[in-house]
Amino acid sequence: MGQINKYSSRIVATVVSNKRVGQYHQILLNVGEMVNNCKPGNFVAIKVGGENAKMILRRAFAISRVSMTGPYGGSMELIVAPFGQGSKWLCSQIEGSSIDLIAPLGTAFGIPTEPVRALLVGGGYGSAPLFGLAEVLKNRGCRVDMYLGASTGGKIYAPMEGKRSVNVLRIYTEDGSMGERGRVTEPIPGLIADGLVDVIYSCGPMPMLQAISEIVAGSDVVHQCAVEESMACGVGICMTCVLPVSDSDGHVAMKRSCIDGPVMDGAHVLWDLVGKVPEVHP
């Protein structure tokens, strides 16, 4: 069993800004010193709905970026799609509102010690944490390519300032309304065959993560993916967000995506068993 992120704590943060960016909201929170312990891949669990809400569970959001500099001190950026009741509430919070949050939670993307050729693959708003990751990788001297995909152009999140950290940004939409028509996973086999990528970092819907894991299987490419499972608590006590993961001995365990994830080695996740229970005995 993994351990909870030892830096996690609960604070009340202030909304510094809340801007609409296409179908998403870019929300900046003043979190102070907490930013020093936030790494790309970590997430935040936010209490939603205010004092008398009938929503009793926190909502988990990937931390898009953190910054120590700025007029307000340490700040944390979230990219939120206002689709559910909880995210709609968060997107309606104006500048100056107080937000009860717990962070940083979960595992982070592993950063290579040597410069590598990194491919960052994002599906929908799964691209959010990849921009913060791109900055870190770029500072380590890595070549950073980013491929973003969505069903349609309106669901692509790719801010101008984020593009500075990547060498190549390519966009794929299934309806062809932005970038190239097709799925974001389609060019990956070619890149691997040509030896153009060492590490793939991915974030997005589970079928996309599974497809990438299947593509890299049998190659030397490492695939670190941030998984998505619905969570009740985000801190490891409710056991709802589990998925089957094998360790190096082939032993299968139902791991919590909030503690042993969200970032996992794609090769260890038993994708075909997600949503099922392994038949072999634990």
Next chain:
Amino acid sequence: MIDLSTTLGNAWFPSPLFTASGCASSGKELAQFIDLREIGAVVTKSVMSKARYGRPTPRMAETPSGMINSIGLQGPGIDEFLTHDLPWLVSQRARVIVSIAGETVEEYATLARKVRSAPGISALEVNISCPNVENRGLVFACDPDASRRVIDGVRKTLGGELPIIAKLSPDVTDLVSIAKGVVDAGADGLALINTVLSMVINLDTMRPHLGGKTGGLSGPAIRPIAVRAIYQVHEALPTVPILGMGGVASGRDALELILAGAKGVSVGTASFGDPAAIISIQNELKELLKIRGFTSVAQAVGFAHRPNEIEGA
């Protein structure tokens, strides 16, 4: 000064606030947010004889003022639990109530035998009411005779020292008769209530949302059911200690369960929304007792059962 201490059978606790089984994992994660020594005890996740994967995902759906879950008793098995999880809690000087669950009367007895020899345990919770099992016929707490046999087996194996707390289900026609049965069979106390069997249908798939189809409802939505259950059982069995639980999210809620007859109160789902909830609830409870003129928790237990004072008398 308010004396917050309480007892369940022969076990003494400095506070009436406990975690609820299945809502604190094995305590390590909550320890990141609270000092485990400050609460009454950690009630551990119900453990079975063997390691268990639990039920398929999705395992959770939020509902108005509540949630339904179908974890299905995922866990490491009793041996692993006694080797790793329990010694850690003891090393933190947390008081521990170990919760056990079995599929047969014999499995409960085997678990009790293993727990008996482990040091550092304050009491044993016998969970005979987990709703998330394949066969509803195996929910012992829905059958007075099966409930009695489980507790009888555990009592005989355990001997007389460790208090046995039987965790019961509200999903029964006559809770009081089941409570009486397990007390006759040797339970020292009762844990009321487990989650309420429920279902959510997903409108996108138009099928039951949970992988296990049905789940257990918890959270403030079920609190009035808990209050009713505790009140009824305390009325019938006023000397039997009750560990109350069900949607407690504030000091006010904890006091309500105590007034109904609970000697201890477990905080479960509220910890999912706020891992430090149990500490705020404890502080609020202390304040509410003081305002009402109580100097101890004990004075408030079952207070709701007292007849109204007649004006002018």
